[in-house]
Amino acid sequence: MTGKNKPTNVTIDRDQRVLIIQWNDGRECRYSFAGLRAVCPCVLCQGGHSNMGKPADKLLLAKAKNDELNIDAAAAVGSYAIQFAWSDGHDSGIYSWDYLYEACL
Ligand SMILES: [Zn+2]
Structure with missing residues (x-):
């Protein structure tokens, strides 16, 4: 966690269920709500403290079915x-900004 990645703009699009982040290096990333939730970094979702602090599973992020959850x-x-x-x-x-930046697909 370096803390170097900062957003310049964050959009929560509840119709398309997508989070859009524009980063301070000009990059734009889109994350489906379901994908975000699938890689929730909390201790419960990660299955214990020993599993925390890892980068997001991009496969999980990409494949999560994006419906219902808002x-x-x-x-x-x-x-x-x-x-x-x-x-x-x-x-x-x-979700730290670094975590989200690294998870960008
Ligand atoms: Zn969680």
Whole structure:
């Protein structure tokens, strides 16, 4: 975690269920809601503390079926991460900007 990747713009498109991030190096990345949730970095979803801190599984991110699940709310966590409240009530995943940048497909 270097903290060097910062977004210049974050768009949550609830109709297409996609998160769009424009990065400070000019790159633009799109993440399906279902994919994001599939790689939720929280301890519960990762299956224990020993599994945390790994990069996102891009296969999981790409293949998740993008239906039904929505993002109810999103909030910045300091200057290094974003946290989502999912429509099924889950909200413990903290997605660092570095994690999301590295997960860009
Ligand atoms: Zn989770």
